[in-house]
Amino acid sequence: MKIRIVIILLVCFYGCSKVSKYKTIKLAHGLDTNHPVHKAMLKMVENLDSLSKGTLKLEIYPNQQLGSERQCLELLQIGSLEMTKVSAAVMENFSPDMKVFGLPFLFRDKAHTFKTLDGVIGKELLDGGKQYWLKGLGYYDAGSRSFYTKKESILSPDNLDGLKIRVMESVTAINMIRSMGGSPTPISSGELYTALQQGVVDGAENNPPTFYLSRQYEVCKYFSLDEHTTIPDVLIISTHVWEALSSQQKKWLQLAADTSVKYQRKLWAISEEEALEAVKKAGVTITRPDKTIFKEKVESVYEDYKDDKSVYNLLKRIQTIQ
Known part of the structure; x- marks a missing residue:
């Protein structure tokens, strides 16, 4: 009887350990699947899967399947959703300093924009929502x-x-x-x-x-x-989720996000030209x-x-x- 109990306990222990090794993060956004942001997120899925050897995965829910941008942010705050993409204009309701991005004619050109977003000020603002349970991982180009x-x-x-x-x-x-x-x-x-x-x-x-x-x-x-x-788009993760990740998982996710941002900006430049030509x-x-x-x-x-x-x-x- 004792041997049987020990075997059951060992099975439970190793089974639970195996389950806890794998994690899936849900990422919701409101854009079409042909949008450069969604395509960049698919690239992030691939990169994260490769970096983590399949132990950390992303599931993407486009087209407002899980709610509007504001609703998704609220779900992040209570930990019911892990990640989302929102405009910095919507983010300002949750992280007040993001208001600065909504000021008209703020940037001189693309170079000035990216130097700001990828520099000290951009990083400060990504972390500025932590007190509201929201952490930024990067900025996607949303044009003008x-x-x-x-x-x-x-x-x-x-x-x-x-x-x-x-x-x-x-x-x-x-x-x-x-x-x-x-x-x-x-x-x-x-x-x-x-x-x-x-x-x-x-x-x-x-x-x-x-x-x-x-x-x-x-x-x-x-x-x-x-x-x-x-106004840039901001990739956001719930701090409830971020703090529960291991240091290694955080590195994987941030690296996948950074690669996704670079990829999206290239796609964006192409898509702007194609969109103007198409509507014309x-x-x-x-x-x-x-x-x-x-x-x-x-x-x-x-x-x-x-x-x-x-x-x-x-x-x-x-x-x-x-």
Whole structure:
């Protein structure tokens, strides 16, 4: 009898040890499977599987299968979901210093953008959400956001007067559209196509690949490339999950994420050109308005953050990066 008990205990011990050696992490996002971010995540799946020899795996749930960006962040906070990808504009509701990325015309060019994101400031902001149980692993390129509308091109802020423009759930984005004369209307990305069709909003703002892959060009035939904001996407993991990983598992996951980011940025550059060409063929009028008059209109947005010393200091630091 005693021998039998010992055998059962040994089986349980080794069985449990074997199970604990393997871990699967769920990663949810709201984008189409043809999007460069999703393709980069598939690369991360491969890299992580290779690095960990199959002991640490990623399962990806695209197209808002597990909820909107905000809902996914809330699931991360309580530990019900392990990872997600969100816009930094949505992240600012959970990690306030991320507001800085929503400031219009913040970056001079791509080089300035990546130098900021991959440098000290970018790393500080990735760790800034830890007190909210959210840790950033890296930044995907989400290009620059521009206006697209149903009835006319936006060649100056005057064209926004009286228009209902869909924005993300971001105070900064709302203030920016309001400063230009538009009427900001927060709507989930999953509901936007229908909202445009039914006239709930007159237009929206986003980058070329998202405009194309979401098929919103079927409704909006005017795309004005004013490139008012350059807001990165952020790869986030729940701190509940991160802290439960071994030091080796953390290294594997971070390395896979870093490789994924580099891969995505290459894909993004290609996808922007392809998206603009595709929507043009579909009958969309593409214009490149003078950015100067837009910049003048949004100066008040910068003034609003003078009392927010943390964000304002970040702004000044970013502006001095060469």
